[in-house]
Amino acid sequence: MIHLRRAQRFILSARPFFQSPSCHLAMLNLFRAAAVVLSFCAAASFGAPQTIALANGEWPPLLGEHLPNHGFGSQIVSRAFALKQIQVNYQFYPWKRALEEARSGRVAGTLLWSSNADRQKDFLISQPVYRSKTMLFFNRSRPIDWQQLRDLKGKNIGVTNGYSYGETFNGLINNRTLLADQANTDEQNFAKLLANRIDAFPCEEIIGMHIIRSEFNPEALQRINISPKPVHEEPMYLLISRRHPNAEQLLHSFNAGLAQMKRNGELDAILKKAFQR
Known part of the structure; x- marks a missing residue:
């Protein structure tokens, strides 16, 4: 009972402080600071990628x-x-x-x-x-008609060192059904194709068109065509x-x-x- 009365007296004595303008300002600043911290936490958790x-x-x-x-x-x-x-x-x-x-x-x-x-x-x-689609590029002056890769037997085909053209195509090169003319870059093979030094060159379609546009004169686009059937796709x-x-x-x-x-x-x-x- 004595402790309860002491607590009541403390609350009554402290009431003026909590009702004072300075206390209200301090509490307001505290709430504002807490809101800023929470907003940063929310951004870190949900907004920031x-x-x-x-x-x-x-x-x-x-x-x-x-x-x-x-x-x-x-x-x-x-x-x-x-x-x-x-x-x-x-x-x-x-x-x-x-x-x-x-x-x-x-x-x-x-x-x-x-x-x-x-x-x-x-x-x-x-x-x-x-x-990805590997297509067969050829010179329009020497068109190529084929349905199966074996139809290209005896043709001089440009290939780029380190590249794979699919299991079937690679097998035909390895057993010499197709004659492989190697170059170090795709650009070199397209230069050979334009000069009629090779009969055809397999290259990824988008990559090949980009090389022709960026590395050769505009006439090259008119001189090179693409077979409608892919050599390989994956x-x-x-x-x-x-x-x-x-x-x-x-x-x-x-x-x-x-x-x-x-x-x-x-x-x-x-x-x-x-x-x-």
């Missing part, structure tokens, strides 16, 4: 360090992630190192790659980003390193963003620009 690094390479116009948006392929990957509040920073390397940087987990993943059993061991494979993927701590979440977010781009037409719009001849 997550940032990841991806290993990239040179494959213009789809991929490239100095291309607008780092190329059409990079633009697709960036946009798909951005739709899920994930920002992408690209680190550019030679292709072999790009794959190793991602495999080791030093970056979250890498683009754009085909899928095989070896890569599936170390990476989660996304939904297809782009379907989907290209984003690879997410299994060593990344959020690998599953990143894959899910990317696939969801890519699906959204398909639904709203953004994906088709980007690829249409890439395919313009």
